[in-house]
Amino acid sequence: MRPPPLLVFGWGNASRGDDALGPLFVERLRADADPARVECLDDYQLQVEHALDLRGRTRVLFVDASRAGAAPFEATPLQPARDASFTTHAMSPQALMQVYRELHAEPPPPCTLLAIRGERFGLGEAPGAAALVNLDAALAWARRWLADAEVERGGSV
Amino acid sequence: MGFDLETAAAPEGLRRVAIDPVSRVEGHGKVTILLDETNRVQQVRLHIVEFRGFEKFIEGRPYWEVPVMVQRLCGICPVSHHLAASKAMDRVLGIDAVTPTADKIRRLMHYGQVMQSHALHFFHLSSPDLLFGFDSDLNRRNIVGVARAHPDIAKKGVLLRKFGQEVIRVTAGKRVHGTGSVPGGVNKPVARADRDLLRAQADQMLEWAQDAVTLVKQLHAQNPAMYDRFGSFRSNLLSLVRTDGAMDLYDGVLRARDASGALLFDGASDQSYLDLIEEEVRPWSYMKFPHLRSLGREAGWYRVGPLARVQNCDVIPSPLAEAQRREFVAWGRGEPVHATLAYHWARMIEVLHTVEVIRDLLDDPDILAGELTTTGTRRGEGVGVIEAPRGTLIHHYRVGDDDLVTMCNLIVSTTHNNQAMNEAVRAVARQYLDGHEITEGLLNHIEVAIRAYDPCLSCATHAIGQMPLDVALVGADGTLLDRVCKSSSGELQRDLLAPLGLGA
Numbered sequence: 239m240r241p242p243p244l245l246v247f248g249w250g251n252a253s254r255g256d257d258a259l260g261p262l263f264v265e266r267l268r269a270d271a272d273p274a275r276v277e278c279l280d281d282y283q284l285q286v287e288h289a290l291d292l293r294g295r296t297r298v299l300f301v302d303a304s305r306a307g308a309a310p311f312e313a314t315p316l317q318p319a320r321d322a323s324f325t326t327h328a329m330s331p332q333a334l335m336q337v338y339r340e341l342h343a344e345p346p347p348p349c350t351l352l353a354i355r356g357e358r359f360g361l362g363e364a365p366g367a368a369a370l371v372n373l374d375a376a377l378a379w380a381r382r383w384l385a386d387a388e389v390e391r392g393g394s395v
Numbered sequence: 396m397g398f399d400l401e402t403a404a405a406p407e408g409l410r411r412v413a414i415d416p417v418s419r420v421e422g423h424g425k426v427t428i429l430l431d432e433t434n435r436v437q438q439v440r441l442h443i444v445e446f447r448g449f450e451k452f453i454e455g456r457p458y459w460e461v462p463v464m465v466q467r468l469c470g471i472c473p474v475s476h477h478l479a480a481s482k483a484m485d486r487v488l489g490i491d492a493v494t495p496t497a498d499k500i501r502r503l504m505h506y507g508q509v510m511q512s513h514a515l516h517f518f519h520l521s522s523p524d525l526l527f528g529f530d531s532d533l534n535r536r537n538i539v540g541v542a543r544a545h546p547d548i549a550k551k552g553v554l555l556r557k558f559g560q561e562v563i564r565v566t567a568g569k570r571v572h573g574t575g576s577v578p579g580g581v582n583k584p585v586a587r588a589d590r591d592l593l594r595a596q597a598d599q600m601l602e603w604a605q606d607a608v609t610l611v612k613q614l615h616a617q618n619p620a621m622y623d624r625f626g627s628f629r630s631n632l633l634s635l636v637r638t639d640g641a642m643d644l645y646d647g648v649l650r651a652r653d654a655s656g657a658l659l660f661d662g663a664s665d666q667s668y669l670d671l672i673e674e675e676v677r678p679w680s681y682m683k684f685p686h687l688r689s690l691g692r693e694a695g696w697y698r699v700g701p702l703a704r705v706q707n708c709d710v711i712p713s714p715l716a717e718a719q720r721r722e723f724v725a726w727g728r729g730e731p732v733h734a735t736l737a738y739h740w741a742r743m744i745e746v747l748h749t750v751e752v753i754r755d756l757l758d759d760p761d762i763l764a765g766e767l768t769t770t771g772t773r774r775g776e777g778v779g780v781i782e783a784p785r786g787t788l789i790h791h792y793r794v795g796d797d798d799l800v801t802m803c804n805l806i807v808s809t810t811h812n813n814q815a816m817n818e819a820v821r822a823v824a825r826q827y828l829d830g831h832e833i834t835e836g837l838l839n840h841i842e843v844a845i846r847a848y849d850p851c852l853s854c855a856t857h858a859i860g861q862m863p864l865d866v867a868l869v870g871a872d873g874t875l876l877d878r879v880c881k882s883s884s885g886e887l888q889r890d891l892l893a894p895l896g897l898g899a
Contacts, residue, residue, distance in 0.1 A: 252572070253452075253467035261571075281571050282470030286519050287511075287557040340543060341550055361467075362452045 241294045242277040244387055246380070248301035249281050255363035256356025259303035259373055262365065263354065266377055276384060284329045289338040295347040297387045299380060300331040303369070304353035310372035313379065316349045350383070352376055398693070398814075400439050400821040426820055426841055428828065436828055439821045441813075441845065442680050453803040458484050458794045463574055465790070471851050474508035474563055475783035477576055479790040482646070484578035486666065486777025487794050488770070496765030497580035502645045503756045504566035504575060505781065509644055510749040511559025512784035513701075513742045516849045517607065518552020521739060524843050525614050530836035548610070551603045555746070558593070558600050562753060565589035580768030590757055597754040601715070604747040608719050611743045615726070615736075624826070626735035626819040626844035629654035631687065631697035632707050633811065635782050638662065640709035642748065644782040650707055651687060651697060656731045659687065665780035668789055674806065682813050685806060696814035699786025700848060701741035706731045713755075716748035735819045738847040783808045785849050809850040819844040 246267055248260030261280045268278035279291060284300075292298055304312070318335035329337075331351055338346040354376045356369045365373075429438035449468050453461060462480040466473035478501055485493060493501070522541055526548075541549045560570065565585055567573020575581050615622045633651045637643035640650075640661075649671060651659040663671055674683040675692050686695035697703070706724065711717040723740060726732055756762060779790040786808035793802040823844045827837055 251467055251470065253464070279570070282473070285515065285556070286553050287560055289553065290557055337549075337553075340546070341553060361449070 242273065242275050243294075243296040244276045244384060245291060245295045245298045246271070246276060246278045246301065246384075247280070247284075247288065247291065247298065248278075249283050250303050251282060253362060255358040255360050256303050256365050256369040257359050258365050259354045259356055259369055259376075260301045262373060263301045263352075263376060263380070266373075267380060271384070275388065284331060284334050286329065286334075286337055288329075289334055289341055292335070292338050292346050292349075293342070297390075298347055298349040299352055299383060300349060301352045301354065301376070301380075303356035303359075305356060305359070307353040307355050309355035309368070310375035311352055311354045311379065313383070314351045314353070316351050318346060352380060398817070400436065400824070401817065402438060426845075428824060428841075436824045439817070439824045440679060441817050441820050449805060450803040453792075454800050456800055457798045458487060458792070458800055459578055459798070461792065461800060462576055462578065463572060466572055469851060472508065472512060472783055472785070472788075473571075474504055474567065474573065475781060475788050476790070477567070477573060478505050478645070479779040479781045479783070479788050480792075481576040481578060482779030482781060483777040483790040483792050484779070484794075485771075486779065487774060487792060488578055488777075489774050490579055490769055490771040492769075493580045494766040494769050496584060496761045497576075497767055497769075499756055499759055499761050500566050500581045500585060501576050503585070503753060503762060504563055504573075505645045506749040506752045506756070507559045507562025507566065509559075509782075509784045510746055510753065511556045511563070512849075513746045513749070514552055514555040514559060514607075516784075517611070517739060517742055517746075518548060518555070520849070521843075521846055522548065522552075524839070524846070525611075525736075525739065529840050529843050551606065555600060555603055555607075558596055561593060565593065577768065579770060580766075582767065584764055584767065585762045587763055590763060594754070594757040597750065597757060601747075601750050601754060604743070604750045605715065608740075608743045608747050611740045612722070615740060622736045623734045625840075626823045626826075626847070627733050628735075628815075628818045628822050629733050630815055630818070631659065631690070631695070632703035632731065633687075633697045633699050634704040634707045634787060635665070635780060636661075636708050637712070641712045642704060642708035642710070643712075644704070644745075644749070646781070649780070649787075652707055652731065654731065654733065656706070659689070665789075666778045668778060668780065668791075668806075672806070674810075680813075683806075683810055684813050685811050686814070697811065698815045699808055699811040700738065700784075701745050702732070702738045703786065704782060705741040705744055711744070711748050713748050713751035715751055716744055719744045719747060735822070735844050735847045738849075742849075785809055785851055786811050807851070809848070812848050812850065816845055816848050816850060819847070 246264060248262075248264035250257040250260035252258045252261050264278045264280040267276075271278060281288070300316070316332050316335060318339050319330075319332035320336050331349060335346040335349055354369070355372050356366075358366050358369075426439070426441050428436060431437055452468070453464065456464060461484060462477050465476040465480045468476055481501070485491075492498070518541070526541060526545060563573065564570050566581075567575040568583065575583065631651055631653050633649070635643060635647040636650045637647045647665075648661070649663040649665055649668065650661045651671075653659055660671065671688060672685050673688045673692075674685045676683055684692070684696065686692050687697060689695065705711070705720055706727075708720075711720045723732065723737075723744060726737075775795070776793045777791075781788050787806075788808050789804075789806040791802075791804040792800055795801045820841055823840050827840045
């Protein structure tokens with residue numbers, strides 16, 4: 239069975255302040271996304287087995303909180319890359335794409351990183367007000383991105 | 396009296412090398428090495444540089460929330476915390492044994508977690524070093540290098556891990572923040588369709604797990620002198636075992652052996668861990684140093700995890716893994732195997748065992764139906780001990796009449812191995828660094844020794860984060876003599892201008 243063509247994958251720790259932005263984004267998008275065309279997944283962090291989740295997709299949107307990016311968010315097309323995250327328990331999306339390429343001997347689907355600006359990452363903190371404003375802006379952008387992706391593959395919005 | 400190479404006699408006159416952080420481990424760790432003018436090692440320490448209070452995060456919460464909340468402590472072993480907390484809360488509620496269905500579903504979840512964690516560690520974090528050599532090109536020593544040179548190994552690693560994650564999903568309810576285990580039992584049986592899906596893959600996983608044991612045995616056989624000697628030292632061993640002495644990763648009694656394999660204690664209740672284990676604080680690290688009370692701090696430290704478990708038990712209760720255990724034990728020629736790199740071998744024996752157990756549990760009808768929870772007479776205090784992937788994990792709680800947690804104490808696996816990891820680093824420093832110039836390859840030897848323990852410094856230190864690899868040489872007068880940073884691409888760059896800020 240083929241998976242839904244679009245994948246939205248967010249990660250972060252829901253109990254570490256604005257690090258919850260990734261899972262929160264996925265939770266809210268899942269509520270109104272068509273599961274037949276968009277699969278919404280989340281996890282604590284990216285790891286090698288998530289390379290298998292990229293299989294059969296036409297486009298992938300990775301979503302993470304960012305300490306360094308511009309507010310409210312930055313959207314960046316990604317290319318597979320070998321980086322230091324290969325050597326840790328948490329991989330970058332670029333490294334994950336590289337693993338996909340090596341495992342499947344084919345290029346990964348087009349992937350975009352949506353980095354939502356966060357400020358506070360303390361254990362036990364709730365997401366901050368500014369981060370939640372950024373989250374709303376990122377969700378609005380993502381809904382347009384999903385609609386564009388659907389048009390691109392010939393479907394209706 | 397202290398430990399050899401823990402504290403130099405005259406540290407003010409020594410150069411310092413800092414490896415910061417140790418890569419391919421979780422959380423913040425750094426190693427500092429003090430060298431004299433002729434590059435002789437005088438002091439070696441594995442430091443923990445950050446601390447956050449998990450216990451405070453838990454205290455004040457309702458007890459029924461705790462098995463879910465503790466999963467947020469660590470992104471690496473959330474299921475271990477989920478189950479250890481559940482077991483402790485069983486005791487709080489006065490439940491000494493959950494129903495057969497709950498016991499088997501929890502076991503299935505736990506063995507899935509151990510299996511996927513071990514698979515990640517061996518195939519993706521350690522196999523690059525083991526397959527290509529500790530001094531090999533840095534750009535090759537990663538999973539992409541493995542995938543290029545050994546595509547089957549990389550793919551098996553990914554699929555074994557994926558299988559373990561699916562076992563967790565069908566038992567915990569979700570990929571993340573599972574709620575499957577609750578105080579007193581579990582909240583749902585395994586769905587028949589999920590069981591069938593997993594069972595159809597189990598035999599393939601078993602074959603790959605056997606391949607993994609064969610691979611690691613071949614590595615030992617190809618270079619026995621190096622594998623036996625690298626970072627090797629003698630130590631006590633601690634783990635849970637089943638009441639009859641068999642390996643049990645989910646539940647049992649505490650057993651400890653000395654370095655020669657003689658029993659130090661056996662059959663000890665996990666509820667009395669405080670009578671057996673004492674934690675020592677040392678001023679130079681945030682990670683505590685546990686030891687056996689009966690032997691004291693200098694003789695009582697011990698190792699936990701696969702190396703301890705495979706040798707602490709009398710038998711592994713699954714035939715394929717038991718045959719491998721016997722080969723492993725024979726390698727020691729009558730004494731426990733103390734080689735640091737033997738952790739990998741023991742870890743793969745455990746992968747084989749976990750897959751055998753998972754297969755058998757998937758065939759057990761109890762996981763599909765039966766009583767899910769049970770009740771007891773509330774005690775207000777409980778300890779939950781489990782053999783997590785990295786070793787013995789202890790959760791201890793007190794709960795007030797208002798249902799809120801009033802006390803929480805966690806001793807995580809990596810903390811048990813703190814002294815052992817320091818000993819491993821010192822052993823490697825003696826073997827490979829003494830009198831030599833510092834190179835990336837030599838520094839990697841240090842990291843290889845630490846990685847053998849698969850430390851989760853996130854758990855041990857309550858810290859999560861990333862820092863660049865940073866190596867500093869400081870002269871006797873405090874002057875920065877050299878500074879090497881490992882960039883994200885793996886290139887080494889010298890930078891004398893960046894601030895140090897590292898305490899030795």
